Amino acid sequence: MDDDLWALIEPLLPPWPDGSPGPRPVPDRLCLQGILYVRHQDVAWQLLPPELGFGSGQTCWRRLDRWQKAGVFEQLHRILLAELHAVGELDWTRACVNGSHVRAKRGGRLNRSVPGRPAEDGQQTPPNGESRGR
Structure with missing residues (x-):
């Protein structure tokens, strides 16, 4: 990992808790390199x-888990996107959004019709999305 990338990542990492039991931890940069490996x-x-x-491997996995819970990779993702956008290196015409991790409100698909897909009763919902009179 080059120094420029590490300079972006290092400030995002949470400090090692004071008074933690056990041996002195492996340096964060080495753990990150182990994770990437x-x-x-x-x-x-x-x-x-x-x-x-x-x-x-267990040390690297624990560090990865700790960093994920601290939101390190989400922050890094946002920083890298902002930097790439600032220099015109992002092609937003090829962006993809995935909302599959978002909780479905009120039961999701079961309580609404989806144009072109079968409903709960097996009847096809018209592609124009018109209601079937329910």
Whole structure:
């Protein structure tokens, strides 16, 4: 990982809790490199080679979990998008939005008709979205 990317990431990382039990933690930058290695090489956490110096797979996984809960990667994503947008490097015509993680209010699809899809009773909803008289 180059120094410029690390300079963006480091300030986002939560500080190590004071008085934490156990040995001195593996430096954050090395843990992040271990995380990236596991994800890029598509290996199991327990197969992270210790000779690389990134700490154990469990150490890297715990750090990843801690950072995810702290919102580090969401913040980093926003920063990178803003920087790319500022220099005109984003092509918004190819953007994709996925709302599958959003909670469906009032039961979602069961309580509304979706044009072109079968309703609960198996009848097709007209493509123009007109109501079937319910």
